[in-house]
Amino acid sequence: MDRPYFHHIxxxxxxxxxxxxxxxxxxxxxxxxxxxxxxxxGAKIFxxxxxxxxxxxxxxxxxxxxxxxxxxxxxxxxxxxxxxxMTGDTQPSFDDVVAHYEVCxxxxxxxxxxxxxxxxxxxxxxxxxxxxxxxxxxxxxxxAREFMEKGAVIYSKGRIMGAAGLMLGLAKEQGLxxxxxxxxxxxxxxxxGAGFSVFKFLMKALGNEVKEGL
Amino acid sequence: MDRPYFHHIxxxxxxxxxxxxxxxxxxxxxxxxxxxxxxxxGAKIFxxxxxxxxxxxxxxxxxxxxxxxxxxxxxxxxxxxxxxxMTGDTQPSFDDVVAHYEVCxxxxxxxxxxxxxxxxxxxxxxxxxxxxxxxxxxxxxxxAREFMEKGAVIYSKGRIMGAAGLMLGLAKEQGLxxxxxxxxxxxxxxxxGAGFSVFKFLMKALGNEVKEGL
Amino acid sequence: MDRPYFHHIxxxxxxxxxxxxxxxxxxxxxxxxxxxxxxxxGAKIFxxxxxxxxxxxxxxxxxxxxxxxxxxxxxxxxxxxxxxxMTGDTQPSFDDVVAHYEVCxxxxxxxxxxxxxxxxxxxxxxxxxxxxxxxxxxxxxxxAREFMEKGAVIYSKGRIMGAAGLMLGLAKEQGLxxxxxxxxxxxxxxxxGAGFSVFKFLMKALGNEVKEGL
Amino acid sequence: MDRPYFHHIxxxxxxxxxxxxxxxxxxxxxxxxxxxxxxxxGAKIFxxxxxxxxxxxxxxxxxxxxxxxxxxxxxxxxxxxxxxxMTGDTQPSFDDVVAHYEVCxxxxxxxxxxxxxxxxxxxxxxxxxxxxxxxxxxxxxxxAREFMEKGAVIYSKGRIMGAAGLMLGLAKEQGLxxxxxxxxxxxxxxxxGAGFSVFKFLMKALGNEVKEGL
Numbered sequence: 001m002d003r004p005y006f007h008h009i010x011x012x013x014x015x016x017x018x019x020x021x022x023x024x025x026x027x028x029x030x031x032x033x034x035x036x037x038x039x040x041x042g043a044k045i046f047x048x049x050x051x052x053x054x055x056x057x058x059x060x061x062x063x064x065x066x067x068x069x070x071x072x073x074x075x076x077x078x079x080x081x082x083x084x085x086m087t088g089d090t091q092p093s094f095d096d097v098v099a100h101y102e103v104c105x106x107x108x109x110x111x112x113x114x115x116x117x118x119x120x121x122x123x124x125x126x127x128x129x130x131x132x133x134x135x136x137x138x139x140x141x142x143x144a145r146e147f148m149e150k151g152a153v154i155y156s157k158g159r160i161m162g163a164a165g166l167m168l169g170l171a172k173e174q175g176l177x178x179x180x181x182x183x184x185x186x187x188x189x190x191x192x193g194a195g196f197s198v199f200k201f202l203m204k205a206l207g208n209e210v211k212e213g214l
Numbered sequence: 215m216d217r218p219y220f221h222h223i224x225x226x227x228x229x230x231x232x233x234x235x236x237x238x239x240x241x242x243x244x245x246x247x248x249x250x251x252x253x254x255x256g257a258k259i260f261x262x263x264x265x266x267x268x269x270x271x272x273x274x275x276x277x278x279x280x281x282x283x284x285x286x287x288x289x290x291x292x293x294x295x296x297x298x299x300m301t302g303d304t305q306p307s308f309d310d311v312v313a314h315y316e317v318c319x320x321x322x323x324x325x326x327x328x329x330x331x332x333x334x335x336x337x338x339x340x341x342x343x344x345x346x347x348x349x350x351x352x353x354x355x356x357x358a359r360e361f362m363e364k365g366a367v368i369y370s371k372g373r374i375m376g377a378a379g380l381m382l383g384l385a386k387e388q389g390l391x392x393x394x395x396x397x398x399x400x401x402x403x404x405x406x407g408a409g410f411s412v413f414k415f416l417m418k419a420l421g422n423e424v425k426e427g428l
Numbered sequence: 429m430d431r432p433y434f435h436h437i438x439x440x441x442x443x444x445x446x447x448x449x450x451x452x453x454x455x456x457x458x459x460x461x462x463x464x465x466x467x468x469x470g471a472k473i474f475x476x477x478x479x480x481x482x483x484x485x486x487x488x489x490x491x492x493x494x495x496x497x498x499x500x501x502x503x504x505x506x507x508x509x510x511x512x513x514m515t516g517d518t519q520p521s522f523d524d525v526v527a528h529y530e531v532c533x534x535x536x537x538x539x540x541x542x543x544x545x546x547x548x549x550x551x552x553x554x555x556x557x558x559x560x561x562x563x564x565x566x567x568x569x570x571x572a573r574e575f576m577e578k579g580a581v582i583y584s585k586g587r588i589m590g591a592a593g594l595m596l597g598l599a600k601e602q603g604l605x606x607x608x609x610x611x612x613x614x615x616x617x618x619x620x621g622a623g624f625s626v627f628k629f630l631m632k633a634l635g636n637e638v639k640e641g642l
Numbered sequence: 643m644d645r646p647y648f649h650h651i652x653x654x655x656x657x658x659x660x661x662x663x664x665x666x667x668x669x670x671x672x673x674x675x676x677x678x679x680x681x682x683x684g685a686k687i688f689x690x691x692x693x694x695x696x697x698x699x700x701x702x703x704x705x706x707x708x709x710x711x712x713x714x715x716x717x718x719x720x721x722x723x724x725x726x727x728m729t730g731d732t733q734p735s736f737d738d739v740v741a742h743y744e745v746c747x748x749x750x751x752x753x754x755x756x757x758x759x760x761x762x763x764x765x766x767x768x769x770x771x772x773x774x775x776x777x778x779x780x781x782x783x784x785x786a787r788e789f790m791e792k793g794a795v796i797y798s799k800g801r802i803m804g805a806a807g808l809m810l811g812l813a814k815e816q817g818l819x820x821x822x823x824x825x826x827x828x829x830x831x832x833x834x835g836a837g838f839s840v841f842k843f844l845m846k847a848l849g850n851e852v853k854e855g856l
Binding site for chain 1: 429433478480483484485486487488489490491493494495496527
């Protein structure tokens with residue numbers, strides 16, 4: 001394996017799906033939000049991405065079965081919006097920036113093949129006192145305004161590090177619409193509350209009802 | 215040399231050989247076990263692998279003769295199971311993960327060319343108090359169970375770092391059977407006892423008799 | 429994106445333009461001087477360069493709109509000398525020297541396509557007590573002498589680190605004329621004074637009048 | 643520039659030249675010895691090698707003229723043995739081992755094109771008390787013995803780091819004869835004495851007379 005490699009499982013039937021990505025990161029907000037979305041939609045894994053820039057170990061489960069670190073793509077045919085939901089075990093190494101650009105480009109190509117025209121990345125943003133809020137940055141003023149009107153705060157004059165930012169920047173360069181939703185979090189521990197806020201905001205913004213008790 | 219390169223010495227005659235790998239690592243358990251197996255089988259080196267991701271030095275022996283760091287492949291035609299036994303001077307640099315994926319993929323390709331259908335990697339696992347045990351992780355529940363029944367403990371909910379893990383994960387992705395045997399060790403010094411435990415367990419599990427006095 | 433990539437905006441009409449580069453670096457002298465030149469010339473951005481060796485984040489502006497780090501090329505058709513002025517958000521990672529050579533080579537190729545025969549890089553040079561001065565190094569004795577006669581001090585027996593030096597060295601190897609102008613600066617903070625000195629000297633040396641009040 | 647690149651200056655007429663390499667390193671012993679050989683032979687630079695794995699700066703000389711870091715090849719047609727003498731400004735980064743293998747392979751290819759059948763690398767070896775001695779390691783027992791009989795001490799059970807070792811290991815793999823001469827040195831400062839010892843030993847071993855007063 002000398003380059004990213006897709007292990008395809010089945011071909012989902014999806015109509016204009018929205019691509020949603022949540023990976024490990026600050027407070028694990030993005031990954032938690034993506035898991036909640038997968039659970040809410042009953043999404044099924046239909047493709048896996050392996051990459052030589054993932055770490056060189058295997059994870060072993062409780063039955064002693066190993067597998068490589070990977071990215072997973074879940075298909076969710078829904079009534080309102082179909083989704084392709086991406087999550088994964090890892091982000092490419094911070095030391096290998098070129099690999100990060102390559103993997104994110106590969107993922108965007110895949111998203112386009114799936115028919116996705118809108119890319120949504122989920123992540124966390126550090127705050128000193130925790131006031132639950134969702135920030136938005138986007139590839140166009142129209143999208144930023146649209147999600148601001150739905151309750152998000154404009155994330156202005158900052159940077160979005162890692163995959164959540166890079167995917168957005170590459171999407172813009174390729175003429176795709178994209179936005180990033182960032183949940184406020186105070187720490188580096190897994191922040192389930194922030195993950196839920198981001199998930200709930202996303203659902204509401206796209207016109208889905210989520211009950212608090214999920 | 216800009217990519218891994220095999221220096222082939224002779225073509226061994228082997229029937230459905232099992233591929234066994236033991237490299238330097240924690241307590242040098244894997245490497246010691248592989249050496250014991252080479253000695254036990256009277257295995258002969260038939261191929262060497264050089265790689266630009268190996269360190270940039272030469273080792274010099276007692277006669278002043280130098281050679282590059284390398285991986286060695288030993289052929290052991292046996293009565294019960296034929297073996298291809300791999301050991302080596304080094305693991306690819308921890309800093310260069312992509313190189314590690316490449317070299318391990320190259321080695322798996324070579325193992326398949328040799329007709330190997332089962333990949334066994336050997337290594338060490340750190341424990342605080344030394345109770346000699348051999349752990350097993352595998353590419354399938356059937357294999358994990360089979361070696362558990364032969365006396366190994368399931369290695370569950372952990373990670374296997376480096377080549378011992380990566381080879382296994384890549385083998386699984388390529389549809390090969392594989393398992394990893396990990397000997398318990400307390401320290402980072404060469405742990406000959408743990409190496410012997412792993413070697414002995416492997417021999418017993420495959421139906422070979424090893425006398426304690428080896 | 430697995431290699432540098434130009435996003436072309438329009439084709440400027442330029443006659444034998446001079447290529448001027450000022451990137452972030454010591455005291456930000458080069459970047460400030462390049463911005464002043466862009467402002468002075470009313471230069472228009474005509475091409476952008478994205479590279480997988482740029483950092484993996486997006487910058488977000490005050491409206492919440494994101495973009496990838498990039499290099500920008502501005503066209504300035506002038507009465508005396510036409511310019512292609514390059515600036516950017518970043519320099520390739522210090523850790524990835526090969527990427528730095530690649531990106532600088534790519535930029536030189538672009539400069540040649542634009543018809544540039546002279547490459548001028550701008551930067552800062554650290555001094556302990558700040559006496560405003562502009563140093564010059566060049567690809568040929570003739571050029572070094574020419575700019576010395578115009579008031580610069582020969583930068584001798586030193587090194588020029590990063591893009592300002594590398595572009596010059598690569599230009600020389602490709603048979604292009606080049607020079608580097610270095611403004612003295614005491615610190616690592618943005619040194620607007622040093623940037624202005626370099627800009628003013630460049631304008632004077634090329635026969636343009638700059639009023640102090642700019 | 644995305645790979646090593648030769649800038650050829652002239653075609654020397656050499657008969658079965660010996661390739662001698664001395665690069666910066668421990669006590670600068672190798673580089674000093676190579677310079678002394680160049681001076682002794684009145685050797686002329688006939689080719690330069692640039693590489694994207696060299697550092698990203700330019701050196702500037704006393705006239706303000708810049709140039710990239712590089713390797714130089716000097717031709718010395720002599721009465722007894724013709725030489726190709728290689729020296730340079732740098733070694734590839736310790737962090738980029740793959741680049742080191744690539745550059746050394748490229749240099750060996752060049753040496754073979756020049757008709758060199760014997761590769762001699764020069765370097766330093768650290769000792770606690772300075773007793774001037776020259777150590778030898780070689781690609782074959784015959785060569786090691788030959789130079790031992792001429793007064794060198796066998797360098798046994800050690801490692802030779804960096805280009806001096808790697809060139810030797812790669813030469814061996816390609817079926818070329820090679821040896822490394824290491825001068826004892828106590829420190830990391832430029833050790834002119836050790837450099838001279840290595841140079842003098844090399845000349846004597848090859849049957850050339852060197853007067854002490856050089």
